[in-house]
Every structure is written in C-alpha cells, then in structure tokens.
Amino acid sequence: MSKQDSSFAVRRLHSLLGVIPLGVFLIQHLLVNHSATRSEEAFNAAAGFMANLPFVIFLEIFIIYIPILFHGIYGIYIAFTAKYNIGGKGYGWHSTYRNWMFLLQRISGVIAFIFIAIHVYQTRVQVFFGADLDFDMVHQIVVNPLWLVFYIIGIIATVYHFANGLWAFMITWGFTQSDRSQRIMSYVSMAVFVVVSFIGVQAILAFI
Secondary structure, three states: OOHHHHHHHHHHHHHHHHHOOHHHHHHHHHHHHHHHHOOHHHHHHHHHHHHOOOOHHHHHHHHHHHHHHHHHHHHHHHHHHOOOOOOOOOOOHHHHHHHHHHHHHHHHHHHHHHHHHHHHHHHHHHHHOOOOOOHHHHHHHHOOHHHHHHHHHHHHHHHHHHHHHHHHHHHHOOOOOOHHHHHHHHHHHHHHHHHHHHHHHHHHHOOO
C-alpha cells in the first residue's frame, strides 16, 4: 500500500469512527442527560441503567475511549496541518460556505477534544475514585456560571463537529458524489446540528 493509499485509509477510518461509534454515543449520551428535564429521579435511573450494563468498563474503553483518542489526536493533527482557503477563490456561495465549514470543523474539533477530556475527568474519573455519577454530581459542576458557559460551548462545538462531520463522512465513503447530493446533505447536517444542540443545551440547563 502506497503512502497516499495508507493516508486515505486512515482518514476513512477517522471519518467512520466519528459517526460510528462516537456519533451514536454522543446522541445516546445527550438523550440520557435530557432525562434530567423530566426529573432528578429520571436522570438517576437512566444514568444508573447505563452504568450497570454488563461489561460496561470494556464497552467504554473499546467503544468510547480508544475511538475518541484516535479520532481526537488524528483530528488535531489534521487541524494543524490542513490548508485553509478562507477568502480565496471559490466556485460560488456553496464553495465559500464549505471553506468556512471546513475551518469551523477543525476549530470545533479542538474545542470538543478539550471539553470531552475535562468532562471525563469531572465525571468518570471521579466515579473511579468513589463518587456517584448522579444528578447532584452534574449539578455541582454547572451551578458554577463559568462551568455552565464552558459546558454549553463544549456541547455546541461537539454537536457541530459531529453534524458537519456527517457531511464529510458521506463524501469520504462515497455516498454523496454529485453537487446536488452534497447540497442536500449540507441541509441535513445543519438540521442535525440544530436539533441535537437544542437537546444538549436543554439537558445541561436542567441540572441547574
């Protein structure tokens, strides 16, 4: 396999992991958090169910943490080595729009990686040391206005990175090849961003 073929294969894997399993986990995680909008007890029950799944530690390591580390570290490499065309010549509004989306994808990826690392430390690592992952744990974090703002920014950046990444995933894996299909996917990814961001922000506000 040539260096170019190897690089393309790694990028395809990077794109795939961003959707499966990480994108699926993101939506599932936000939906569990959204149960807090119903009641404290509803969130504790949902979080408890997830925490007590069989072989949960192995599921977290191989389906969440290892994919996040690979996707995040390689994504940061791409962010700092990619060439950007903001303000350069393009082919119409859609080309300019995609250039901006490409830049924001990299910025949001860096923010998301930092946010996820801190979030894991404040929750899962604390559970490892004996804390309970319940409504009160999250409440104690986001009741601080600075942490609340950080979490809202982190959620929006992470959801944007996932939603816009769907557009790139569809191209990378050959599902959208025509200009028309790529434009339609742009609208789909925008709708996913709005809906999932609303769920995520509404969920975190429920912990206050």
